Amino acid sequence: MSIQYIFEILGTIVFAISGALAAGEKSEEQDWFGVTFIGFITAIGGGSLRDMLLGSYPLVWINDVNFMYAIFVGILIMRFFYSSLDRYRRELSLFDTMGIALFTVLGTEKALEFGVHPVIAAIMGMFSAVMGGVIRDTLTNTTPVIFRKEVYATACLAGATLFLILYRFEVDRTLNFIISGLLIIFIRVLAVYFKWSIPKFR
Template sequence: MGQFDVAIAEVITICGTFSFAVSGAFAAMQKRLDVFGVLIIAFATSVGGGTLRDILLGDTPVFWLKSANYSLLILVTAIVAVIFWKRIKSLKITLFLFDSLGLGFFTVVGLQKGLAYDLSPGICVALGTVTGCFGGIIRDILLNNIPLIFRKEIYATACIVGGIVYLLLDYIGVDPTFVKVISVAVIFLIRIIAVKYNLTLPRMY
């Protein structure tokens, strides 16, 4: 991986951290938690998936312990979200948009890390899905909500499709930067289209 690819991967990780920090902060404010509670939920949402990914890979200390920049970014993002939340007309829409962005960014980050460890394509997609989804699972459990991944909404499926798109584009030789951008966009758009048109996975009961 060249220096440019490393820089792009770092930018994607930062964008994902920021997006999930906003998502966690607004979810906590919906539950009317105090400032400390908002910070904890924002932090758990941002680093939960990446922490599990690194533990599964044996890559320790986990990514956010190697650099204080991630913790600082989460702290600043959560505080700014608390200060300006009254200017946001709908917490629900903001939460949804940033959660979908974070899902896309972190899915790509997890998939890339799996490829860096020479894992099989299927495992890489699974690792990307875990990275994208687990922070949201922790957030919802802490807030006493049923996690989105376990509801009828298309959530993990978007990660899987985005991961497959990533591998296909990479296989046919598309520029790596475009591969990342397109994969994030696919996941984001699937989430938006699924919610807008109420598309769901079939129920078994």
């Protein structure tokens, strides 16, 4: 089992948790179907859009039922540990942070495999990381994080850039995945803790 596959399964789980938490937080009357649907869309949204743009078919979750199981696991974890998970989500945006870290490096590497320019690969990594959250926030009638002043997509670009640098110097693939993902988590956690933000456009 490759590190890429492990990261993609883990990313699917944490994004499913993130989506389900957002749905549960938005409405206490949300039923199982609504929570599962938003968790599902959050988990597969960014990766599906990435694969469609790259022309990678069939989509990962269609070709491998394990991704469906991963989503259900995420929903169940949210259901049984909601109080604890929701507290950490509010304090550190924990599951968003883990999700974008995992999907940024995955998206960047997959784009490279399709022969795109490294700059496009970095943008594709960021795109696949943030779009699941954008869809989640849109469905729950919340302003997407990417449209706020928070350091979010910028952290993804930093991690993707580091991934490309290490890739260029032929650093071990597994080590590259871990280091680049940890950089995104590090930047994002510091940004939340110290309330860093991107300057206003005007």
